[in-house]
Amino acid sequence: MPLSPPITDIEQLKNHPAVGRLIGWNPEAVQEVKFDRDEMTIVVDRASIREACALLREDSDCPFDFLSDVTCVDWYPAEPRFEVVYHLLSIPKKERVRLKVRLNSSSPTVDSLTSIWPGANFFEREVFDLFGIRFTGHPYLRRIMMPEDWEGHPLRKDYPVEGYR
């Protein structure tokens, strides 16, 4: 199956349950949408990610009730440098959606989702540990993989693969 080009036009994608719901709620919060390789990506404004997730979770038609994954991509040296990536799954409808938040390197801070899904706890700690993203409202934001006294955040692109010697 040859790859078809990604669709980025919001009007065409309004039928997707997550896109329609978020646009209906607050068109300002949706910065960008992309449908590529059968996967839906929605870039959400940093300030509204927590409310957007709460809204998608409680949606009556297609509740995205399961947080599969939280991770991050570092686009160093471009700005905004970080993309925090959330993968949501709707268990009743078997539908997936990817939400993204773009963060500048000057203040890599975003609201924690632990109040919506307690399971975000470990994932956010991992992103904090390996990328240095701060999650406000997280109950226990500490290193999880690396030793407590480690310096730097290993998965950032300006951190050498073989480490500092």
Next chain:
Amino acid sequence: MAHLTPTPVLEPGQDRTMILNMGPQHPSTHGVLRVLLEIDGETVVRLMPDIGYLHTGIEKTCEAKFYQQVVPLTDRIDYLCPMTNNLCYVLAVEKLLGLEIPPKAQWLRVLLNELTRINSHLVWLGTHAMDIGALTVFLYCFREREEVLKMFEMVSGQRMMTSYFRVGGIALEPPLGFFDRVRDFAGYFPEKVDEYENLLTGNPIWGMRTKGVARMTAEDAIALGATGPTLRGSGVDIDLRRDMPYSSYEKFQFKVPVSQEGDVFARYMCRVQELRESTAIVRQALDGMPEGPIKADAPGIVLPDREKMKTQMESLIYHFKIITEGFAVPAGEVYQAVESPRGEMGYYIVSDGTAKPYRVHMRSACFANLQTLAKMCEGHLLADVVAAIGSIDIVLGEIDR
């Protein structure tokens, strides 16, 4: 590796609790899990898993490798289900490339994945029973597991770190006699499962140690991100093989075992029934195995056959280029999830159009499942912590990556 800050749970003056350290060198933590327990007498007041002892930075290493060089790294994440990790990674890369895989390769992948599930569940059953005190089951399970490992050795030359799948297909044709051996195994294995069940399912001691222990409701399990048998044991009916099929799983008939109780026994029953269902899938895969090539027709991505490489100039050039330069993958991102023996194993791969992945993230099932441990154990007896850890079926290599 976080340390437990000694913030008192009880009011000062009621100095009744103590902190107990369990692990990382503890036989029933299945590796190097450290658990910090605040206990009041024999009751667990607070529980906190401490992980990271096996962190090897695989995600960072992947960024410095060609796409095909990542395959052996994926085995080493979860050493009990290497094929599942191989499959998830190659499916993600194939989705990025938009590559079509021939049916025979897909069916072989399904066959080997179900054997992997049997292998993983056998290790789980043996060690879980041993943790609780039923030593015999361990020896029985490892007897059958040995046979599965020998079959893996037949196809890939390796017992555990198989690295058998390739982007675009699988590495080699299975050798002569492999299918007969698998058919033989699938024939007698259900009897062996009866044997394990005879030892455990109706056993009153097993029942006392597992029934009603470490309960978790469906709401809690979903909120905490649990997947796989840990979630299905709490009554949530989801299995990615059936609900979001990949690698032609939609062509197979199988039941998804679900239990409602949400205790250790429910999770045990789910996994034991999965052993039977996996055997049924293996039989279907053997019966309906299509004929045809095992690699996709994509010369710049799939290594040519040895024979062609020595006789045809183009094949030699492609071989040289794939080995030295890798193959470029169109820019984009995918999230591919498969049902591993432990739950939802997901690979999130970002490509920037070069021959090396820009970012590879593994969504590990155990990593999320481990968060349920506190919910299961707090307020219950210390002795049940071991049963609860066993019932989640953790693999620390996958948690720490």
